[in-house]
Structures are given as C-alpha cells and as structure tokens.
Amino acid sequence: MAKKRDNLNRFFQTAVGIIAFGFSAFYFYTAGFGIFSSESHRGIYLLVTFLLSILLYPASRKYPKSKVLYVVDAIFVAMACSSVLYWMLQYKEYAIYRAGWTNQWDLIFGLLVMLVSLEVTRRVMGNVLPIIGLVMLGLTYFGPYLPGIFNHGGIRLSSMVEYYYYTDGIFGTIVNTFATYIVPFLIFGAFLNNTGGGDFFMDLATSLTGHIAGGPALIAVFSSSIFGSISGSGVANVVATGTFTIPMMKKVGYKPEFAGAVEAAASAGGQLLPPVMGAAAFVLATLTQQPYSTIALISFAPAILYYIALGFMVYFRARRSGLQGLPREELPKFSEVMKKGWYYLFTIVVVVVVIALGYPAPRTAFWGSVFVVFCSMLRKETRFTFDKLIKTFREAGTSALSVGATAGTLGIVMASLTLSGLGVKFSSLILSVGQGNLFLTLVLVAFIATIIGMGLPTTASYIILSILAAPSLIQLGIDPVPAHMVCLWFAVISNITPPVCVAAFAGASIAGAHPMKTGLNAVPLGLFMYILPFFFIYEPAIFVYGQELAVSVKIIASLLISIACFAAGFQGWFFRNLRTWERAVFLLASPLLVDTRFFTDIFGYIVVVAMAVYTYKTKKQAANPQIAA
Structure with missing residues (x-):
C-alpha cells in the first residue's frame, strides 16, 4: 500500500476529516437502521472513496509536492464527482425506462469513472491491480484479434461502458458488498481500539503467553488472530500489531527474519477467523448466496486448527533454540x-449472539460498536467522549481506503471476465490440464492463486479466483461453498508466499529483516493454510456444520495430533531436541493420522504414542549433551 501525503495544509486536513467523519457516520447509521436507496448506498461509498484517495495519496511518489500534480488532482476530483453523481441521478431512469439504450452522456461519464477507478487503485495500492484491469479491458475489446483461449467475437466499446457503468461492473456486486459489510466492521474495529478494547485484548494475550518459551511469538499469534479478524487485511494487521510484537520477539532471541515471518503468518490468517473474518469472507457469502452466519460457522474449526498449527511451530522452534519467555515482572x-x-470479553459473545439470531452482518457490527462504547464507560480512563467519537469515525473512514480503493477496478475485472467469456474458458482450461483429476485440479488452483495473489490484496485475489477457478471445482462435483472456501484460503496464503509476499514484506520492514528471507521463513509457518483446503474437499466434516458431530470430532482430533507431529518433525523438538531420524518418524506419522482409513489411523497413533513416550523418557539424558540435529 502506498504512503499517504505528509504535506496536507490545515484546510485539506480539515476537509479530509469532515469527509471521513461523514462517510463513517452515514454507513454506521445504515448498518443499524437500513439503507436509504441502492444508488445512494453505492454511489456515496464510491464517491467518498475516490475523493479521500485523491486527497490523501499523491499522483506521483517521486514528486508528491509538485504543483502540476495539484492540477491533476483537481481534474480527477471533478471527474469523480461528475461521473458518480450522474450515475446516482440517472440510475433509476436507466433501470426503468431505457435499459440497453445508452446516450452520449452515459458513455462519457462511464469512461470517466473507469479512468478514475484505475487511477485511485494505482495511487493507493500500486500498479499491479490497475495493470490487470487494463489487460482485462484489452482482452475484452480486442477479442477477435487474440489467439487461442483469449479469442472471442469482441465487445463494442459502447456495450462495454454500459455494462461497467450500469449493469454489474463498477457499481455492482463488489461496491455493494464493501459498502454493506466492510465499512461497518471497519468502524467496529475503530470503536474497539478507541474504547480500550484493543488494549485489553493485547494485554490479555501478553499476560497469558508472554512468560512461555517464545512467548512474544505466541503473543503475535494470539493478538494478530483477533485484530486480523477485524481489519480484514494481512498487511494492515502486521502494521497494527507487529510494531508491538516484533521487537519483543527480537528481544528474546528470535532472528529478525523469523520474527517478521511469525507476524506475517499470524496476521494473514486473521482474515479466516470468525466471528468477524475479513472483507473477502463477506464477498464469499454474497457470491455463494449463503448467510454470513453460515460462512462464519463453517470457518471456525479450520481457522482454529491453523492457529494451533502456527502456535506449535513457534513454540517448538523456541524450545529447540533455547529461547525463553519475557520476565513476568515485565508483563501485565x-x-x-x-x-x-x-x-x-463479552464483545465476542454479543457478536456471536447477534449473528446466531439471524440479524444481518452490518447489524452485528453496529451492536458490537454500541456494546464496546458501553464497556468503555465503566472506567474513567477509557470513558468514551465526543472527541473520541470524531476520532473513531475519521480513522474508520480513512482505513476503509485500503479495501475500497480496489472496488472500481475489481468491478472492471469481474465485468471483463463475464463479457469476454474468459472466466468460463479458463475454468475449462483448468479442467483440461487437470484431466478431471480432483487432486491435480486443487494443486493447479493453489498454483494459480499464488501467481494471481502476487501483490494483490486478499479480496482482489479471491474475487478473481472465484471466477477463474471455483467453477472448475464445482464442475467436478464440489459444492459451491467448499469450492469458494478453497479459493479464499489459497488467496490468503499468497500474502506470505514469495516472490511477492506483501504481508511478509511489511513484517520485514518492521523487523529490519531481508524481505525475501522473511517470506521464505513465513511459508513453512503458514504451510497448513495450503494443506487444510484439501480437507474442505476430501473431509468436509472439518466444517462441523451439517455433519455428524462424532465424525467431525474424530477428524479434528486426528488433525490436531497430526499438526503437532508435523511441527515437531519440522522444528526438531518434542520434549527435547530431536535427532534426524526422530524428526523423520514424526513427519511420516503426520500424514498417517490425516488418512481416514482405520488401519492408517491406528498405526499412526501407535507411532506417535511410542515416540512421545520415548522422547519424554530420554529428555533428561539429552539435557546435558546437546543432541545434534
């Protein structure tokens, strides 16, 4: 994500504050009491996102103070206001009276909003996503001249603009989802931080795990799971919690690359953890036409398993390296x-109860925010004031740009894939290469997700995968929800997978570490984010929801032991430092426990119990002479 301007004068600072405050207040109200109209709901979201992005992010990072660029900013502000306001005024008339009949003004303002969408995304998120948007526009328009899979009959420019502007492009599903779900939960996150709730959960994580071997890494795992669930962005989570946890990890002896990797892996996974999860989860619920409560419920067990796996990895690493926790006197x-x-703590209960009662997700964010404000009133030090309210709404309004700046461009990408037919063709190509083999197809989807996710936020990566890859899994007989869950998890892992691993790079910058080495350390830590999606397909009992409880418990119990075995073998510790052959035995036992066949399970349990007893009984003998790995 690009760096904001640091030279705004008082007038523009005031303007940004007022716009951000009004933006958050408007969507906080609609979260609690319902939207006014579809065109105001979507239009205001996109217009304010455009304005704040143009005001806060310079057109050029090299020359942010150039006077010429202020003229450029003014032009883009005029283009944004005119194109969005025209859409808001014409939306109903077009939908009722002249659908399919575009006039000259429709085309002009449609082209303008496309240009502004691409420019705003470039300013805030960098060049990758706008380039993809331009490529998709080219593939849609120049279809007759393209080779192979990219060839199609071509779409007229007027038809393209009409679809992007009015049908289901820039103002379509993505903007509606972001405005309906993402903004209220970003506001909820801002309320949680500014009422003292964020500090409470950080102190709670520190007090519970800080004294354990490698405790700061466990603090990172715990705190990042909570904050990542709220922020919906791996990079934002790294920045928010990493500034606190990474220095602590380095203090107890973790190398900078590993400290940054732990924070990156923990932060990325927060987008998968209920009850809030990240932005992409709300898009998933929309695309699969499932209640968000269902998505949150089935996500719980896999997400907890991932964090347990990450906890084992950092704890075993600390024990093998002889790292200690922080002194208790330094901890709360x-x-x-x-x-x-x-x-x-009852904030989580309130959120879960509101979701369970079947209320819409925005209402959950609304009542969660109201509850934490009530909690803050119980102590003088945290008491919520009107100044804090203004600060909270301003923070939420500007933080929404990290997701919102991609909305228009993502609408262009989705519309282009639909218009050109490339989504269907790409799915057919995956099926052809995979030769109808489900396992091979899953491997291909994971590989494609890694490539697509390079430099993209999770939401953008998932949306593209939902069009290109999810249909191929559905054609192989997989239900839509597990198919999309696979795409979501693979989209998240791209945040920590080199060569372009944005969350790992953010962790490296805080840790003062080499970015690529940090990414390479993050991959094994987050490995179960690649492994668990295979269980969504082959062992759907992992979802618990809609499954026999006994079967789900058996699968999850076996997975827990398998995770511990893998972490022990990979990190080389279980009661004591392990020899090479002992590590190999643990690594071989891990897949035996995830195979559901009776004999493999029994054999796996026998091996694990035998190795656990053996390593425990010989740990005293290994205490004096260091056992070489």
Whole structure:
C-alpha cells in the first residue's frame, strides 16, 4: 500500500476529516437502521472513496509536492464527482425506462469513472491491480484479434461502458458488498481500539503467553488472530500489531527474519477467523448466496486448527533454540488485566449472539460498536467522549481506503471476465490440464492463486479466483461453498508466499529483516493454510456444520495430533531436541493420522504414542549433551 501525503495544509486536513467523519457516520447509521436507496448506498461509498484517495495519496511518489500534480488532482476530483453523481441521478431512469439504450452522456461519464477507478487503485495500492484491469479491458475489446483461449467475437466499446457503468461492473456486486459489510466492521474495529478494547485484548494475550518459551511469538499469534479478524487485511494487521510484537520477539532471541515471518503468518490468517473474518469472507457469502452466519460457522474449526498449527511451530522452534519467555515482572498481570477490562470479553459473545439470531452482518457490527462504547464507560480512563467519537469515525473512514480503493477496478475485472467469456474458458482450461483429476485440479488452483495473489490484496485475489477457478471445482462435483472456501484460503496464503509476499514484506520492514528471507521463513509457518483446503474437499466434516458431530470430532482430533507431529518433525523438538531420524518418524506419522482409513489411523497413533513416550523418557539424558540435529 502506498504512503499517504505528509504535506496536507490545515484546510485539506480539515476537509479530509469532515469527509471521513461523514462517510463513517452515514454507513454506521445504515448498518443499524437500513439503507436509504441502492444508488445512494453505492454511489456515496464510491464517491467518498475516490475523493479521500485523491486527497490523501499523491499522483506521483517521486514528486508528491509538485504543483502540476495539484492540477491533476483537481481534474480527477471533478471527474469523480461528475461521473458518480450522474450515475446516482440517472440510475433509476436507466433501470426503468431505457435499459440497453445508452446516450452520449452515459458513455462519457462511464469512461470517466473507469479512468478514475484505475487511477485511485494505482495511487493507493500500486500498479499491479490497475495493470490487470487494463489487460482485462484489452482482452475484452480486442477479442477477435487474440489467439487461442483469449479469442472471442469482441465487445463494442459502447456495450462495454454500459455494462461497467450500469449493469454489474463498477457499481455492482463488489461496491455493494464493501459498502454493506466492510465499512461497518471497519468502524467496529475503530470503536474497539478507541474504547480500550484493543488494549485489553493485547494485554490479555501478553499476560497469558508472554512468560512461555517464545512467548512474544505466541503473543503475535494470539493478538494478530483477533485484530486480523477485524481489519480484514494481512498487511494492515502486521502494521497494527507487529510494531508491538516484533521487537519483543527480537528481544528474546528470535532472528529478525523469523520474527517478521511469525507476524506475517499470524496476521494473514486473521482474515479466516470468525466471528468477524475479513472483507473477502463477506464477498464469499454474497457470491455463494449463503448467510454470513453460515460462512462464519463453517470457518471456525479450520481457522482454529491453523492457529494451533502456527502456535506449535513457534513454540517448538523456541524450545529447540533455547529461547525463553519475557520476565513476568515485565508483563501485565492476568488478574489486573481482567479486573480492568473483563467485560470486553463479552464483545465476542454479543457478536456471536447477534449473528446466531439471524440479524444481518452490518447489524452485528453496529451492536458490537454500541456494546464496546458501553464497556468503555465503566472506567474513567477509557470513558468514551465526543472527541473520541470524531476520532473513531475519521480513522474508520480513512482505513476503509485500503479495501475500497480496489472496488472500481475489481468491478472492471469481474465485468471483463463475464463479457469476454474468459472466466468460463479458463475454468475449462483448468479442467483440461487437470484431466478431471480432483487432486491435480486443487494443486493447479493453489498454483494459480499464488501467481494471481502476487501483490494483490486478499479480496482482489479471491474475487478473481472465484471466477477463474471455483467453477472448475464445482464442475467436478464440489459444492459451491467448499469450492469458494478453497479459493479464499489459497488467496490468503499468497500474502506470505514469495516472490511477492506483501504481508511478509511489511513484517520485514518492521523487523529490519531481508524481505525475501522473511517470506521464505513465513511459508513453512503458514504451510497448513495450503494443506487444510484439501480437507474442505476430501473431509468436509472439518466444517462441523451439517455433519455428524462424532465424525467431525474424530477428524479434528486426528488433525490436531497430526499438526503437532508435523511441527515437531519440522522444528526438531518434542520434549527435547530431536535427532534426524526422530524428526523423520514424526513427519511420516503426520500424514498417517490425516488418512481416514482405520488401519492408517491406528498405526499412526501407535507411532506417535511410542515416540512421545520415548522422547519424554530420554529428555533428561539429552539435557546435558546437546543432541545434534
């Protein structure tokens, strides 16, 4: 994500503050009491996103203070206002009276909003996504001249603009989802931080795990799971929690590359953890036409398993390396933390209850925000004031840009894939290469996700995968929800997979580490993010929801032990440092436990129990002489 301007004068700072405040206040109201109209709901979201992005992010990073660029900004502001306001005024008339009949003004303003969408995405998120958008426009328009799979009859420019502008492009599904779901939860996150709830959960994680071997890494795992669930962005989560956890990890002896990798892997996974999850989860619920509560419910067990796996990896690494936790006197006491803020724990209960009662997800964010404000009033130090309210709405409004700046361009990409037919063709290509083999097709989807996800935010990566890859899995007989869940998880892992691993790079910048080495350290830590999606297909009992409880418990129990075995073998510790052959035995036992056949399970359990007893009984003998790996 690009760097914001640091030279805004008082007038523009005030303007940004007022716009951001009004933006958040408007969508906070609609979250609690319903939207006014479809055109105002979508139009205001896109217009304010455009304005804030243009004001806060310079057109050129090299010359951010150039006076010429201020003229460029003014032109783009005029283009944004005119094109969005025209759409808002004409939307109903077009939908009712002249659908399919575009006039000259429709085409002009449609082209303008496309240009502004691409420019705003470039300013805030960099060049990757706008280039993809331009490529998709080219593939749609020049279809008759393209070779192979890209060839099609071509789409007239007027038809393209009409579809992008009025049908289901720039103002379509993506903008509606972002405005309906993402903004209210970003506001909820801002309320949580500014009422003292964020500090409570960070102190709680620190008091519970800080003294354990490698405790700061466990703090990162715990705190990042909570904040990542709210922020919906791996990079934003790294920045928010990593500035606190990474220095602590380095202090107890973790190498900078590993410290940055732990934070990146933990932050990326927060987008998969209920009850809030990240932005892409709301898009998934929309595309699969499932209640968000269902998506959150089936995501719980896999997400917890991922964080348990990550916890084992960092703990075993710390024990093998002889790292200690932080001294207890440097940590907040659990009793004092609970005394000051135990009531914040009920925030999770409130969110879960509201979701379980079947209320819309935006209403959940609304009541969660109201509850944390009530909690803040219980102590003088955290009491919520009108100044804090203004600060909260401003923060939420500007933080929404990290997701919102991609909305228009993603609409262009989705519309282009539909208009050109490339989505269907690409799915057919995956099926052809995979030769109808489900496992091979999953491997191909994982590979494609890694390529597509390079430099893209998770939401953008998932949306593209949902069009290109999910249909191929559905054609092989997989239900839509597991197929899309696979795409979501593979989209998240691209955040930490080299060569372009944005979350790992963010962690490296805080840790003062080599970016690529940080990414290479993050991959094995987040490996189960690649492995677990295969269970969505082959062992759907992992979802628990709609499955026999006994079967789900058996699968999850076996997975827990398998995860521990893999972490022990990979990191080389289980009660003591492990020899090479012992590590190999643990690594071989891991897949035996995830195979559901009776004999492999029994054999796996026998091996694990035998190795656990053996390593425990010989740990005293290994305490003095260092056992070489």
